[in-house]
Amino acid sequence: xxxxxxxxxxxxxxxxxxxxxxxxxxxxxxxxxxxxxxxxxxxxxxxxxxxxxxxxxxxxxxxxxxxxxxxxxxxxxxxxxxxxxxxxxxxxxxxxxxxxxxxxxxxxxxxxxxxxxxxxxxxxxxxxxxxxxxxxxxxxxxxxxxxxxxxxxxxxxxxxxxxxxxxxxxxxxxxxxxxxxxxxxxxxxxxxxxxxxxxxxxxxxxxxxxxxxxxxxxxxxxxxxxxxxxxxxxxxxxxxxxxxxxxxxxxxxxxxxxxxxxxxxxxxxxxxxxxxxxxxxxxxxxxxxxxxxxxxxxxxxxxxxxxx
Numbered sequence: 001x002x003x004x005x006x007x008x009x010x011x012x013x014x015x016x017x018x019x020x021x022x023x024x025x026x027x028x029x030x031x032x033x034x035x036x037x038x039x040x041x042x043x044x045x046x047x048x049x050x051x052x053x054x055x056x057x058x059x060x061x062x063x064x065x066x067x068x069x070x071x072x073x074x075x076x077x078x079x080x081x082x083x084x085x086x087x088x089x090x091x092x093x094x095x096x097x098x099x100x101x102x103x104x105x106x107x108x109x110x111x112x113x114x115x116x117x118x119x120x121x122x123x124x125x126x127x128x129x130x131x132x133x134x135x136x137x138x139x140x141x142x143x144x145x146x147x148x149x150x151x152x153x154x155x156x157x158x159x160x161x162x163x164x165x166x167x168x169x170x171x172x173x174x175x176x177x178x179x180x181x182x183x184x185x186x187x188x189x190x191x192x193x194x195x196x197x198x199x200x201x202x203x204x205x206x207x208x209x210x211x212x213x214x215x216x217x218x219x220x221x222x223x224x225x226x227x228x229x230x231x232x233x234x235x236x237x238x239x240x241x242x243x244x245x246x247x248x249x250x251x252x253x254x255x256x257x258x259x260x261x262x263x264x265x266x267x268x269x270x271x272x273x274x275x276x277x278x279x280x281x282x283x284x285x286x287x288x289x290x291x292x293x294x295x296x297x298x299x300x301x302x303x304x305x306x307x308x
Contacts, residue, residue, distance in 0.1 A: 002147030012249030016259055019243035024265030026235045027099025028273050030091055033227050038160045038215065040091035043231070045208040047091075048083055050200035050232025058237070064193045067199060069192065075199045078183050083204020086176035088211075089169045097166020098276045103266035104143045104286050110293045112178035120182055128295060138294025140171065142285025145276070193244040201236070263290070 030212075033043050059065045067075065092101035109298050187196060210246040243259070263286065278286065 008249045011201060012246045014229065015242045016246035016250065017261065019246065020238045020259050020261040021265055022234045022239035022242070023259075024233065024262045025104065026090070027094040027102050027266050028269040029231060029235070030094050031099055031222055031270075031274055034095050036221065036224050038220070038224060039213060040095045041088050041212045041276055042214060043206055043228070044084075044087035044091045045205055045212045046228040048087055048201050048205040048208065050228060051236030052198070052205060054233055054237035055194050055198040055201060058194045058241075062192075062194070064192050064195045071187070071190075072199075074183075074187075075196070076203050077246075078179070079200040079203025080207045082179045082183060082184060083200050084180075084207030086173060087204060088208060089176060090173035093166050093173055095166075095171035097163040097170055099221040099270035099274065100263075100267040100276045100278065101143060101166055101282075102170050102173065103263040103270075104289055105140055105167065105273060106177055107173050107263050107289055107293060108136060108140045108171060108174035109178040111140075111182070112175045113181045116178060116182050128143060128298070132292045132295035134292075135295060136289050139285040139288025139290075140174075142281050143289060159236065193240060197237075197240060 021225070030040075030043050034040070090102060090106060093105065097105075114129055114133060184193075184196075267276075267278075
């Protein structure tokens with residue numbers, strides 16, 4: 001029995017690592033599409049549409065397509081905000097501020113989760129959580145001012161070409177990503193993850209459709225279509241399925257900490273593939289963001305024992 005539990009934990013860590021790896025690839029891979037002239041909104045659309053197709057096939061195979069009629073409005077609303085807005089905001093942040101910056105700001109999401117939980121679930125704002133929020137937001141600020149280092153201009157601690165647009169959409173992507181946690185806390189107990197995304201992703205793709213200027217199919221090389229397929233299959237369908245598989249085998253605290261590998265992976269690949277890097281103050285900010293996330297996770301772990 002102990003051996004089975006150990007194997008389950010090992011498998012759980014592998015699943016969460018794969019999810020973090022695939023999510024960490026989103027920004028660096030999307031930049032190849034941007035370099036070919038693809039807009040962030042078109043990249044977001046194809047990621048949502050192709051991911052939706054894989055979830056739809058999954059639900060057909062495992063007979064997980066049914067939802068209650070009363071839940072359809074919230075699925076539509078989440079598709080527009082949690083998919084249309086989230087996917088597009090993140091792609092714009094990657095294009096405007098770089099993959100490393102976008103990924104670091106995305107991981108302000110647990111901070112937003114803590115704030116949203118205060119209003120939606122009446123969770124108390126204890127001292128450690130407040131410290132964690134302050135640390136993470138200070139880190140996000142330092143990441144923002146320490147970015148823009150792709151240019152050789154300027155030798156100080158702070159980057160010389162900070163993209164305000166990149167920072168804004170990076171923070172927006174973190175906020176809209178946080179809504180996945182709030183949404184999941186309410187609805188994952190009623191439906192499999194595949195069922196929720198089978199409905200939300202098509203709505204999200206349709207929400208993006210009026211704003212996308214598509215390239216003619218013949219004007220886009222096969223390698224770009226391969227990138228879109230990769231983003232739909234691995235960074236969307238695969239990542240969400242691996243993450244949920246990890247949640248079944250590990251405590252939520254361990255999953256959250258392991259998933260923090262995502263911005264690290266994104267920063268490494270952004271440096272290796274695109275020469276992106278932060279000023280020293282930006283790396284300090286990245287560490288503070290991750291520290292803030294860990295503090296929030298720790299606070300959530302020790303809170304039940306404090307109340308018992």
